[in-house]
Amino acid sequence: MASQQEKLPLDTILCGDALDTLRSLPAESVHLAITSPPYNLDKPYANHDDDLDYEEYLDWMGEVWAATKRVLVPGGRLCINIGENKRQNITEPTYSAFIRQLVDLDMLYRGTVIWNKHSAAKHCAWGSWKSCSNPHIVPRHEYIIVFSRDQFKLDGDAPSDLTADEFMTATRSVWEFGPESRKRIGHPAPFPMELPRRLIKFYSYPGNVVLDMFGGSGTVGLAASELDRRYLLIDNSPDYCRLARDRFEKEHGLFQSDVPDIITIE
Numbered sequence: 001m002a003s004q005q006e007k008l009p010l011d012t013i014l015c016g017d018a019l020d021t022l023r024s025l026p027a028e029s030v031h032l033a034i035t036s037p038p039y040n041l042d043k044p045y046a047n048h049d050d051d052l053d054y055e056e057y058l059d060w061m062g063e064v065w066a067a068t069k070r071v072l073v074p075g076g077r078l079c080i081n082i083g084e085n086k087r088q089n090i091t092e093p094t095y096s097a098f099i100r101q102l103v104d105l106d107m108l109y110r111g112t113v114i115w116n117k118h119s120a121a122k123h124c125a126w127g128s129w130k131s132c133s134n135p136h137i138v139p140r141h142e143y144i145i146v147f148s149r150d151q152f153k154l155d156g157d158a159p160s161d162l163t164a165d166e167f168m169t170a171t172r173s174v175w176e177f178g179p180e181s182r183k184r185i186g187h188p189a190p191f192p193m194e195l196p197r198r199l200i201k202f203y204s205y206p207g208n209v210v211l212d213m214f215g216g217s218g219t220v221g222l223a224a225s226e227l228d229r230r231y232l233l234i235d236n237s238p239d240y241c242r243l244a245r246d247r248f249e250k251e252h253g254l255f256q257s258d259v260p261d262i263i264t265i266e
């Protein structure tokens with residue numbers, strides 16, 4: 001019988017809705033999912049309204065986590081990158097709402113990484129400089145929350161490709177590297193290659209399948225292929241799917257015949 005991984009359209013970009021596409025994939029076929037979903041902060045995405053009613057947004061995210069859990073192998077990992085809330089009328093931080101949703105799905109919480117982006121940020125709204133009347137904390141960080149399905153241990157016998165230094169760096173709970181440039185990549189919210197690189201090396205064996213269900217400009221796929229993992233990218237914008245495909249050609253120097261196919265999911 002074909003393994004679940006052999007039933008996947010490996011090393012491709014699936015152009016379609018995240019939920020519909022996830023539901024079309026075989027169960028228990030993915031070892032590691034790494035994603036940064038839309039943050040619902042009104043980013044100008046090509047094919048998504050990033051200003052949903054907050055409850056509607058959370059309901060949608062909850063469905064995506066459940067659909068992702070189904071495709072993970074036992075011991076498979078889910079890493080979600082999410083920023084700090086910028087809107088003051090939200091009472092619970094989004095990363096904490098996500099943790100609650102995943103714990104309710106019986107996913108096992110592994111921990112949280114604080115990604116220190118070292119970003120320049122404005123330190124006061126007009127009139128609030130050095131005032132204690134209503135000062136705000138200005139986020140320079142984002143979160144990566146990490147879960148396992150069913151068990152903490154991931155079975156596999158391929159030797160790890162982590163160096164001692166990489167292992168030490170990955171085990172620390174604060175990760176330090178700068179953000180990616182939107183202009184350079186041509187996408188409203190790309191994360192830097194270092195983010196999936198670390199997660200892939202730390203949480204998967206060479207040869208494993210890595211998924212990003214909000215694949216954007218394809219950063220997770222690029223990092224996975226560089227590190228000898230198989231990948232699957234999903235995005236509902238044909239423009240971003242083409243952008244991701246072009247990055248394989250430009251940044252990986254792949255020949256046209258080796259760049260990933262884009263498969264349209266109706």
Ligand SMILES: C[S@@+](CC[C@H](N)C(=O)[O-])C[C@H]1O[C@@H](n2cnc3c(N)ncnc32)[C@H](O)[C@@H]1O
Binds near residue numbers: 016017035214
């Ligand atoms: C934060 S971005 C991901 C960026 C990615 N990590 C990168 O490095 O380029 C979120 C992505 O989700 C995609 N998206 C939004 N709604 C979607 C949906 N319903 N199904 C699939 N993708 C969706 C957007 O097009 C966008 O590219």
